[in-house]
Amino acid sequence: MAYSELVKRFDRVRDYMRDFLIFGFKTREDFGQKSARTYDNERRRIESWLGDGLRWEYRPGGKAVFLSVDASGLPSNPLYRAWQSKSFTDNDITLHFYLLDLLSDGRPRHAEEVTDELADRCERLFELSTVRRKLKEYGELGLLDMQKQGRRLCYALSPCSLDALFPDKTGLKEFLGFFGETAPLSVLGSFLAGRTGDGDAQIRFKHHFIVHTLEDQILLTILEALRAGRRLELTNVSGRDGRESVCRVVPVKLMVSVQSGRRYLVARRLDQRRFSTFRLDYIKALTPLPGQDGDENYRALAELRLAHAWGPALPGNERTQRFSMTVAVDEEHEPHIIQRLHREGRGGEVARLEPGLWRYTNEVHDVGEMMNWVKTFMGRIVALEGDDQRAIDRFYDDVRRMAGIYGGEV
């Protein structure tokens, strides 16, 4: 088959794009499970979508392709282009434009009428079943309004346009520019912005994980399941060994880390009768299943447990562990350290013990999850105390190892 810039399935390119952006060191040989030709075609496609953004370099192991961008300088997420690459047939595009053109006079028509009038207009015969299928599809997408006239289903162009929603367009460019990068499913904002034809809204985004958009179909299915109270059959790929597993879950909440760039689905795992967290980028497939009475109880229980969660992991019981960190602060010159304890401490208590000595205290399910944050105070931690001595010992062990690395006395 001839090469095309467009693809039928998004998941074909999802892994490649993620690897190019996140890792950037893999060569063609590292994508060993696919044929060399498949790799070349996918690389060529992504190159075509992203233009100069995709770069390459010869490394000892071969040619490595990578996407290296300072996300804080981007006017919009370049990976959105991938979402616009769905392939279609000649009939699809012809029908799309003639159908919307025909129905733009506002008069509802049934499928037979549409088929006849299309034949007159574009001198191409479409089968009634083809037209019927397209009308149904566009009705479900919301492009067409459906209404019964007698026993027949009639279709008219939806009056819901950007002009109808925003008769006053002041601020629309900035509104779509902002939420088209920051809201869940932000790619939808970029689709809408594409229709306005407005340029750069002059808004940029720091700490911006553009890679998230690659999981937007997964995210959409989760959001729809949460909204409709559905369960999900979830196919997960282990980050450790790549093994696939399938389980049934009641979705509870989406947890987003704005610091580590990971997003999680928190869900009640029905086979293990406990809460689990699944990274969105490790979820391969989701199938919606009907919800059941009582699923709401899992959501209520999860809310209770989340009150003492530092990260996305929810424990099987309500037991919490006490933890405190005492730091030395020059109060006159370093008030921002105290500010950090307050704003980054996720609700922990901050108290002054004596001049220059401050204590942060919290009760959480898993002290181990806190330790990356604790290490960011390295250089001023006077004492760590709490119920999880293993986590505390590990901190001191890390300090010893780091002192070794940077040439200190251990």
Place this chain on the structure above:
Amino acid sequence: MELFSEVYGCYYEVVAEILRAAPLNRRQMEALVGARGYGESTLQLIPKLLDQNAWPLLEEREGLFYSRLEHPPVLPVTALECSWLKALLDDPRIRLFLTDEQLTHLAKALRDVEPLYRQEDVLYFDRYLDGDDYADPDYRRRFQAILTALREGAFLRLAYAPPKGRLRLGDHRPLRLEYSAKDDKFRVYTAKAWHRAFQGYHVLNLSRIREVGPSAERYCGRLDLDGWRRRHRCAEPLLLCVTGERNGIERFMVEFSSYEKQSEYDEKTKSCTVRLWYQRDDETEVLIRLLGFGPVIRVLGPARFVELMRERVLRQACLSAGGAGWAGAGPS
């Protein structure tokens, strides 16, 4: 619902653009496809568009291509887009961009639409707690004044309260807004001027702007914010060795995916060498984030940055051993 649909597609968008702009000659069409399409779209899309047996949407008369449609193409807002917009109505930040009248109209137009999600479905669990106060009517008023000036290229008289020191008055032209999801704060990049003379670029926290007023200031010279930002990039990249311990490579690569970086994997040592570029203003933030990774990451260069790491680590080692390592010299 399917997000990956051709109705949102690049080719549909480009063809709609051509049909709206028609009549066009071939060169004009190619220019439009070159600007809005993918890298190889000119080769793939134009032949289809000119082939009456493929996409019979244009007809040629005397070297010009005319649309065969009766109306300029329109694409209504899809049900998915409507439910996304409906969800945004509950986001407090929407009030920064739209007026009460616009919001009332939008809410009315979407009254029968189910929101795609509820705010409580998504928890940003490590977002800082001292984010901007979007519910504050004064914050909203100042934000909208800045947004208007940004759009119009106008100057504003701003009263700014820096973290240290007294309130400062100045005439600034907003050039760009910046939002941080981690801080949940807006900043504005401005060009300051005094008596039509350029006084430099400034980065101001929106929440520290106490008052906004009109300004008669003007500056007609060239402004190059991107160039200024480029000059504020680190002089040389950080050189890091990231090991696979505790899934370090994957953790690091995802966390630092918003930075410009280049990496190389060494199969023998199972570690990765990374060159990482950052804005000089962010140096302390990068430093403490790297410290958070512990011994999984080793900073190899530049020497000045290694010294910063070393200083903190050794100070901590001294404190951990019961010594008085801290001397109040650390910046964060």
